[in-house]
Amino acid sequence: MTDKPEPPDEAAGAGFATRAIHAGQHADPATGATVTPLYLTSVFTYASVGVHRGYEYSRHSNPTRTALEQCLAALEGGEHAFCFASGVAASDAVFRSLRPGDHVLLAEDLYGGTYAQVEALIRPMGVEVGYADACDAGALAQAMRPNTRLVWIETPSNPLLRITDIAACAGAAHEVGALLCVDNTFASPALQTPLSLGADVVMHSTTKYLGGHSDLIGGAVITSNAGMAEWLETVSRIGGAIAAPFDCWLTLRGVKTLQVRMRQHCANASAVADWLRARPDVARVWYPGFEDHPGHATASRQMRGGFGGMVAAELAGGGPAAVSLLNAVRTFALTGSLGGVESILSYPWQMSHKPLSPEERLRRGVTPGVVRLSVGLEEAEDLMADLDQALAGA
Template sequence: MQATTQLIHSIPVDPLTGAVSVPIYQTSTFVQEAPGINKGYDYARSGNPTRAVLENLLAKLEGGETGLAFSSGLAAIDAIAKLLQAGDEIVAVDDIYGGAYRLFTQVYQQFGITIHFVDTSDPEKVFHAITPKTKLIWLETPTNPTLKISDIEAIAKIAKANNCLLCVDNTFASPALQKPLTLGADIVVHSATKYLGGHSDLIAGAVVTKEKALGDKIKFIQNACGAILAPFDSWLVIRGIETLHLRLRQHCATAQEVAEFLEKHPAVDKVYYPGLKTHPNHEVAKKQSKGFGGIVSFSLKQDTLEAAGAFATSTQLFKLAESLGGIKSLISHPATMTHKSIPAEKRKAAGVSDSLVRLSIGLEEAEDLIQDLQAALDTLQLQATPSLQKELA
């Protein structure tokens, strides 16, 4: 059975009424037959039937044993970090999401956890960064925002050989394109706000573990700390997942066209998209993913914050906003938005230049999006200095 068909039919019909849409159990507590005897639920922080459907669905999507839904992507990351203790170390991707960087360095570092940031697109650098205290390897692949690709299978072997957990942030690819657990990862994390939800109308996070024992540990943390996903938001993620494969197919096709257009434009310095043969990790992405995703990043030849800001505010269809993965195309400037919390020198060392722009490709027609970018780039060229105009001509 094909993945899309299997997904649609793994969402259960309500056994009580036959409703094809999962019911929203908007309740905080459940009546018990006797003290400690119930129908599987006692208090909604510990478990809710709507959330349970989503969590089981997440596990099936990623090919794992345990799925857990959180109130945000950062809450999901926080729960994983709580597996560690003082003295432990994390080896993390250098081009990391700004929120994760802030959480690791400004919250967990003060509790005695050390983080080493390395270019994980080179497995050898991961290997050399590991010490006897390393307990967790943290990957994003593709990364946010320079779309570096890490070889999950190769790094999983390194992690196993060194008795480390491997967690992969699969937000950008989604399980429609990539399944890290089948490649050897122990944990997958998502900002379900993005492609899983798919409609820019909720905040949610997800964790899936390969083994039940590890899932039980994170489930304990979820219940003990309480950052659970509400019933209505759980229903929204379920609804979004129903069209996940269809949406990703279109996101990928349009992103490829946009990336190829940008690569040829004289005002563009560099395009970051794994679907381009010029991408340094194109073959790895091709090996471990069914598609290259809906995010395209690029830098301008006018490598200034001002040029990037002018461009990001001159598009019509691409709306200037945080987040990604929705049906409407968005544009962001990482240096002043999503990655502002990362020091400038670290941002630039990881490849996040001042002029880097990130596009989240929506479901509009590719031709319309390209025309919008063309008009914005033309405007930017007109605003350039005469010498630069001559160079860009």
Template sequence: MHLSTRSIHIGNEKDPLTGAVIPPLYLAATFAPPGEFSEAAFDYSRSGNPTRAGLETTLAALEEGVGALAYASGMAAIHGALMLLKSGDHVIAGTDIYGGTYRILHKILSRVGIETSLVPFDDLEAVEAAIRPTTRMIWAENPGNPLLSLVDIEALAEIAHRHDALLAVDNTFATPVATQPLKLGADIVMHSATKFLGGHSDLLGGALVVRDKALLKELYFIQNATGGVMAPLDCYLCARGIKTLEVRFREQCKSALWIAQFLENHPAVKKVFYPGLPSHPQYDIAQKQLRGLYGAVVSFELKADFLATKRFISATRLFQRAVSVGAVESLIEQPASMSHASYDKADRVKAGIDDGLIRLSIGLEHVQDLIEDLQGAFQHTLNHEAVHTPEVNWDLEAGYFS
């Protein structure tokens, strides 16, 4: 069964009582057994809820795992995975990671004696060199946030497993439409469901999907004990969003490539970060892992300072200045002052998150309108003349400047 079909039908079976083609929303906090000596399938919504169970079934099908758990947020899901660790354990994470992940690794887990090393994952020898006897997990983002670096998941999984460590992959930016890390050897896949899975900026949620039943049981025990579950309404909205995930993501990826090509040819742009460009340092990995879908996030560095960059992100009309990615509306942000502001400055600079870096989340608006919106920002804030953009021939195969 194809992914688009799974996203609509698995976990979304019609209601057997009424025949409703969309499963009902169960807001109940607690459940009573149907009879004196029978047991209910659910007893308390922290431990299980029919709406959440349906979503988890869908998520497991999309990533082809043995099971999934839905959390209150992406960070709650990350926290749930990291709670597999104990004091004295060591984590290796990529240098290109979300600011919230950096914060929990360096400013929360460090309080309980869990150490983290940041390593550029394009250097597998550096990953090997960072391994310690206490290394229990490698945490990767693919693509990374905000520089959209890629990791060779199969190679990283081989290193992790050779040293008896787990490989966890944040697959938020790629989505299961482009990459299924479990099939490449990862043990845990994480999603911020708030982003592409939900797709409409109207829910908060996270998910873990795993390929091992024993690991799923352990993660469930932690989740049930700590209580960071996704609320039923958010589960309902996420299940609705997933039904259009593939068609949304494909269209967003197409527009993102156009925009990346436009930016790469703009005189006010120092550098563009996008896996679909041949200039991307891991372009060969993109060809192998991303199924021709390079993502709907584009980052680029302006030839401008911190304040000029802040002015730029406030000068667009269609791109709204806000954190998050993956929704139908396009967003723009400056990582140094927004999504990655929690980085220690030295680590931010070392990771290559420049003051002039801008991250775009490409929505479903017409790509011509989005490019014209960026043109206006270039003109109004940096005094650059408009770069010609064609009104016709929006042919993805031919390339932007055909």
């Protein structure tokens, strides 16, 4: 299927952190360089006519990208991984496997850009699009159709951190012959591996926790489904929205520290969530680590090592209080992304979820008073002090 060399198996069977540092990242065959080199080349010289050394042209494959793909496949426990130029290029590659007359069923609570993509690019192709509350097994089963080919969920979801039972969802999808794809961006494979729970496809915005340093844009899809892998190989080669070598190199460097970063993201997020919950000016806090979070039992079962670095909160003072808080933070950056070492405060009402109509946002609980926190790796006390001073004026 590919001219990429077979994955080396020296890290196969090793623990997560070992795979993160070693899978796909063997010493460079040409020089012995221990760290995977950045192969900035579009072409690879043939040994003779028709004989190449495993690589021909960097749109098809590039050794730096291959190393990252092998590493991500090993981390998610999949046979194949494909790295794309962005998270939305990765999701686009999966959605484009659908054909006119097929039905795709998406969870209601998901990244606004995924919603925008499906509505702007996929529905006009003649694909039927439906939404359901994926946290409600009954609602999900009812929304399935005989022509459902793909079910798409996020857990924890963006922005309200709702938890979907991946194994139950996979069962429901498989009953009608559909594939289940999980956007695993919020959890990262350090905390959750959907393929091991029955999902068929995993998608990532590597821009977030996998890269981990807010310095790149990238996406990835991982699968053991042979048909989907063949399709992704085709889309990657012929569609060409592949990840550039430098972005792959940065992502590989980020992935090496994923496990330790996620441990600290989880610890800081848990501390900040507890602190926010005790404030009278905060009406509601969403964090799957709370024992009374409706998805806590499921999250405890399907996540390991923590509940993630994301927290959502609704201010008692609604929209005006949220805007005042967002404008007053100093250590938190006011911006739209997540998953970096620095803490980020974002405003789903005007940022990630703007593609949805105001009515849709409200129906999904994304009110003007909701803020989303990507809790970074600063000292938790400094983060609380920043929120304290910013809330004082809210």
